[in-house]
Amino acid sequence: xxxxxxxxxxxxxxxxxxxxxxxxxxxxxxxxxxxxxxxxxxxxxxxxxxxxxxxxxxxxxxxxxxxxxxxxxxxxxxxxxxxxxxxxxxxxxxxxxxxxxxxxxxxxxxxxxxxxxxxxxxxxxxxxxxxxxxxxxxxxxxxxxxxxxxxxxxxxxxxxxxxxxxxxxxxxxxxxxxxxxxxxxxxxxxxxxxxxxxxxxxxxxxxxxxxxxxxxxxxxxxxxxxxxxxxxxxxxxxxxxxxxxxxxxxxxxxxxxxxxxxxxxxxxxxxxxxxxxxxxxxxxxxxxxxxxx
Numbered sequence: 001x002x003x004x005x006x007x008x009x010x011x012x013x014x015x016x017x018x019x020x021x022x023x024x025x026x027x028x029x030x031x032x033x034x035x036x037x038x039x040x041x042x043x044x045x046x047x048x049x050x051x052x053x054x055x056x057x058x059x060x061x062x063x064x065x066x067x068x069x070x071x072x073x074x075x076x077x078x079x080x081x082x083x084x085x086x087x088x089x090x091x092x093x094x095x096x097x098x099x100x101x102x103x104x105x106x107x108x109x110x111x112x113x114x115x116x117x118x119x120x121x122x123x124x125x126x127x128x129x130x131x132x133x134x135x136x137x138x139x140x141x142x143x144x145x146x147x148x149x150x151x152x153x154x155x156x157x158x159x160x161x162x163x164x165x166x167x168x169x170x171x172x173x174x175x176x177x178x179x180x181x182x183x184x185x186x187x188x189x190x191x192x193x194x195x196x197x198x199x200x201x202x203x204x205x206x207x208x209x210x211x212x213x214x215x216x217x218x219x220x221x222x223x224x225x226x227x228x229x230x231x232x233x234x235x236x237x238x239x240x241x242x243x244x245x246x247x248x249x250x251x252x253x254x255x256x257x258x259x260x261x262x263x264x265x266x267x268x269x270x271x272x273x274x275x276x277x278x279x280x281x282x283x284x285x286x287x288x289x290x291x292x293x
Contacts (some may be wrong), residue, residue, distance in 0.1 A: 008118070008139030008262045010166055013037070013045040015148075015251030022090070022138045022168065022254050024144060029116035032059045032081070033135070033146060036067045039074035045256050050107065053079045058105075058115045061085040063129035063149060064092045073098050086122070088131035109133050120219070123151035123160045128196045136160055142262035143217075144168070148223045151195040153207045160212050165262045166218040168251070169207060171237070172198035172227040181228050189232035199228065201237035209241050218247040218260060 006026075015020040019036035023046070045055045056166060059081050062068055076083060082103040085093060090106055094144055107113050109131055113123050121136040127149045134157060137144045145164035147157060161167055171255065178189055178200075192198050192281050199207070208219055231250035238248055251257050 006140040008040060008142060008144060008259045010144050010168065010220070010257075011049055012168065012220060012222065012251040012257040013042065013260045014253055014256065016067075016224055017226045018067060018253055019070060020148065020223060021045070021071075022146065023049075024118060025051075026117055026139050029118045030047050031115055031118060031120075031137070032056055034062055034068040035059055035072040035075055036069065037071050037077055040070040042071050042075055049259070053081075056081045059083050059117075059125075060120070060135065061089055061093065062134065062146075063092050063127060063132040065129060065149070068149075069093060076103065078228045084113075085206075086131050086133055089129070089133075092130055116275045121160060123156055124154075125157055126152060126154065126196050127198075128191065128194075134160070136164060139262065142166075144262060147207070150199060150267040151197040152188075152199070152203065158207065158210055161207075163215050165215055166220065166260055167208070167211075167216060168222050169204050170199045171204045171221040171224040171229065171234040171250075172223050173200050173225045174230070174233050174237075175200045175202065177233075178225070178228040183227060198223070198225075202241075205237050205241035205243065208238060208243055208246075212243060212246060214285065218245060219243070219251070220249045220251055220257070220260065222251040224250070224253075230245075 009025050009149050012036060013023060020034050020038050021042055022033045024031045024033060046053050047152045061083065069260045076098065080103060082105055082108060084105045085110045087106050090104060094104060107122055109122050112119065117139065119138040122133045125132050132149055134147045142165040145161040145167045147161055147167065147168035147206055173192060178192060224234060235248055
């Protein structure tokens with residue numbers, strides 16, 4: 001894959017209950033967001049779109065759940081890719097063999113930092129992880145928002161994504177399908193439906209409707225539950241809420257998406273001040289919170 005020198009692009013390598021991983025790229029920089037597949041699968045999916053794994057500039061972690069970090073340890077050991085995470089997430093992940101890695105970079109949730117020519121705004125989202133984060137990526141010609149794994153969208157999250165050109169948003173479940181699902185106990189259903197759980201199709205559609213009409217031109221639906229959602233239902237819910245004049249695409253678990261480019265010049269969706277990311281090589285103890293929906 002050849003990247004235009006001034007174009008910011010998004011490729012979803014896969015998204016769903018069993019794994020999540022996306023590539024944000026320009027001609028100068030390639031950032032992987034999460035590593036929720038095996039290292040082998042991530043490498044194969046990158047190579048399928050013409051990207052050599054060793055050319056990545058960073059792996060950015062949203063939170064520590066297994067469907068976002070399953071391949072992180074082996075991938076980093078194999079390719080030496082720098083990892084970016086907030087301190088609490090890093091504390092959990094830097095246990096075991098990753099504790100000895102020198103490729104860790106810490107950012108403060110809510111801060112702004114850069115990886116080469118991509119500016120990254122981090123912000124908190126409510127989810128049952130230690131310090132979950134979402135991101136807006138800004139290049140020379142526009143911005144991409146990535147908003148997954150959250151129980152609801154607080155006002156700050158809406159403000160952060162209000163001026164993005166392309167938005168990846170979680171549409172985890174159809175509420176009726178979840179309620180009728182025989183596989184999940186009521187306690188798990190309550191967790192998913194809680195304010196620290198996951199967005200339903202309707203909740204995501206309300207978020208998109210709230211920011212439509214600004215600079216939003218494309219919405220990619222992601223993190224669909226295997227058992228409690230379907231792409232046609234998620235897309236139809238968006239249309240039912242009057243989402244028109246916006247390109248809609250549903251990312252899938254087992255297929256790599258097309259490359260989506262931001263080609264028009266928009267005002268930056270992040271602040272002017274860039275805070276440096278500090279490297280940290282302190283060692284942490286071992287555990288990892290994981291749960292696969």
